Amino acid sequence: MHTSVEILSSDNSQTIFEIFSLKNALSLDFAFIWLSRKKLFKKQQFYIQQETTPPPQPTITSLILENRLQAATIHRQDEKIHRQDEKIHLLTATVRSLEDQMKHLQQQLDNLKVVQPAPPSSSPPPRDVR
Incomplete structure (x- = not known):
């Protein structure tokens, strides 16, 4: 003004x-x-x-340039979102793989029930003879 x-x-x-x-x-x-x-x-x-002077009217060229700038900005944002989606997909696959490995290891642990001999309850402790 x-x-x-x-x-x-x-x-x-x-x-x-x-x-x-x-x-x-x-x-x-x-x-x-x-x-x-x-x-x-x-x-x-x-x-x-x-x-008061009205703002200058935009020209066709300035509108085209502004439109291209907005399109480029939107394109960059889309690429960022796509990369984030890929990371999420990769992390989800990794978590599922780790869960499967944990289940497999738990099954192996359950199958490996090692029976340890019970300590003798009536026998005296061994003596250290030197």
Whole structure:
């Protein structure tokens, strides 16, 4: 937004122009405060004209370029998602394989029931003879 500020002298004989490039109302408030502190105007002699310029219309070329940029961004995001899907698939297959190996090892352990001889309960402990 371009705002021109017109400042009149106290006897209205002289007009001083100050031009501010204001981005928002806060900047406009700042301009009022700055001008009043400089005592360059009296409030009843302060006029503001705002000239609003519409944003430039996009050209066909700029729209095409923007569209291509968005398409490239979407394509990169799709590739990232595809790579993540592949990682998830690989991890899932690894987990299933490990689960199968655990089941197989558990079956082997169950089949290997090694019977250890029971310690003799009535015999005295062996003596160490040296």
